[in-house]
Amino acid sequence: MAYGEFVAGIHSVVIDPRDSNHMYVAVSCAGVAETRDGGRTWASCNKGMTNDYLPNAEVEWGHDPHFVTLCPGAPDHLWQQNHSGIFYSDNGAKTWRKVSRDDVGVHFGFPIATDDSDGRTAWVVPAGGDSARMSIGGGMFVARTRDGGETWQAFRKGLPQEHSYDIVYRHALDQRGGRLCLGTTTGNVYVSEDAGESWQCVGNNFPPVHSVRFS
Amino acid sequence: MAHVSFTRHLVQFFPKLVEGEVPGATVRELVSELNRRHPGLGGYITDETGRLRRHVNIFVGEEPVGDRVTLSDALAPESRVFILQALSGG
Numbered sequence: 001m002a003y004g005e006f007v008a009g010i011h012s013v014v015i016d017p018r019d020s021n022h023m024y025v026a027v028s029c030a031g032v033a034e035t036r037d038g039g040r041t042w043a044s045c046n047k048g049m050t051n052d053y054l055p056n057a058e059v060e061w062g063h064d065p066h067f068v069t070l071c072p073g074a075p076d077h078l079w080q081q082n083h084s085g086i087f088y089s090d091n092g093a094k095t096w097r098k099v100s101r102d103d104v105g106v107h108f109g110f111p112i113a114t115d116d117s118d119g120r121t122a123w124v125v126p127a128g129g130d131s132a133r134m135s136i137g138g139g140m141f142v143a144r145t146r147d148g149g150e151t152w153q154a155f156r157k158g159l160p161q162e163h164s165y166d167i168v169y170r171h172a173l174d175q176r177g178g179r180l181c182l183g184t185t186t187g188n189v190y191v192s193e194d195a196g197e198s199w200q201c202v203g204n205n206f207p208p209v210h211s212v213r214f215s
Numbered sequence: 216m217a218h219v220s221f222t223r224h225l226v227q228f229f230p231k232l233v234e235g236e237v238p239g240a241t242v243r244e245l246v247s248e249l250n251r252r253h254p255g256l257g258g259y260i261t262d263e264t265g266r267l268r269r270h271v272n273i274f275v276g277e278e279p280v281g282d283r284v285t286l287s288d289a290l291a292p293e294s295r296v297f298i299l300q301a302l303s304g305g
Contacts, residue, residue: 029302055220055274055297064302083302130303131224131270 011170012068016075024078024093026068030061032080032093048096051084066110067170077119081112081170086124088149099149105136106143106152111173113180120148123175123196125168125182135164142182142196158199159190169210176214183209217245217275217294224300229253237296242273243286245296260298261286272301 012026021038024045031046050057051064064083071077076092085100085107100107108129115121123144128136135141139161143152160166166184173182180192187206190199216236226232232253239245243265250257260271267273267283274280274297280288290296 051302053222053272053299053302055277055295055299059277130300 012065014068014070014078016070017072018075024068024070026065026080028064028066031063032065032068034093045093046096047094048089048098049082049087050098051082053084067112069112069114071114071117071119071121073115073117074119077114079112079114079122081109081124083108083130086112086122086149088122090119090148097149099145101152104152104154105141106154109168110170111168111182113173113175115175116177118146121146122149123173123180125173127167133167135160135166138162138164140164140166140184142180142192142199144196155192155197155199157197158192158201160188171211171213172209174213179214181212181214183212185209216292217290217296219245219249219296219298221297222299225256225259225298228259229256232256239290241286241290242275242280242282242288242296245290246286270301270303272299273297274299 008027008029010025010027014024016022022036024032024034026032031044033042034045035042044060046060046063049063054062066081068080078089078093080087085098087096088099089096106126109124109126111125113123123142125142127133140159141154141156143154145152166186166188168182168184178195180196183189185208188204189202189206191202192199216238219237220234221232237245237248239248246257246260261267272279275288275294282288
């Protein structure tokens with residue numbers, strides 16, 4: 001089984017729409033850093049983060065964000081799909097709170113998408129775990145929260161529910177105006193016109209999909 | 216004797232595994248003793264040559280072991296040892 005890359009990398013560059021000198025970057029194996037002066041100085045933003053692969057679960061550095069993004073209409077609301085779960089901040093990444101639910105399969109994955117204006121809404125595409133990088137139980141679903149991660153709803157309509165070995169890379173889920181699109185490494189692309197509740201297949205024979213973006 | 220903690224992934228395969236004191240002057244000796252107590256456990260931690268498996272990490276305190284090939288890192292009686300699943304890919 002392939003376990004992906006073994007080197008750290010910056011995968012998320014998140015610019016505050018109110019102030020382009022204020023941005024966050026997220027680095028695999030390190031965590032989230034913030035600058036307020038256009039990149040001259042940086043500070044860590046990993047308070048509240050936890051991991052499950054180091055002796056100290058709450059280290060300042062050593063976390064593994066998979067993707068970080070913010071809500072464009074409520075930029076103090078940041079969402080993070082991490083190796084060790086889903087984390088949410090409603091205070092500009094001053095603190096994070098783990099909001100994933102391993103018991104219902106909403107925990108591990110790579111991408112996370114936010115709403116245009118509601119900071120408490122987000123979508124993820126859960127996978128089995130770090131040693132099972134595929135749909136859980138062979139059935140793909142998208143999970144959505146509208147209450148800052150307190151509760152999650154799973155949506156399966158239109159997505160394959162048998163023999164699905166799909167996994168969605170960190171940049172291969174996007175949302176704009178209630179329309180979502182996701183692409184998988186097995187070349188399947190799906191679109192939802194109703195905020196993720198049901199999905200239509202766009203095609204099954206693409207090459208591995210690395211990125212999906214609405215322009 | 217070092218105090219050893221384990222990833223819950225290993226507890227799936229060895230349900231009787233609990234953290235506790237294990238003798239050993241080096242990490243290698245400690246793993247050998249663990250395998251004596253829980254036959255087969257060593258094979259999840261090292262390969263057939265004794266090298267630490269790629270997706271496993273052993274920490275002594277907060278430092279990862281320096282010698283992943285022969286596990287020669289020395290242990291003190293007060294050492295805390297963590298056997299964890301390595302962060303892999305992503």
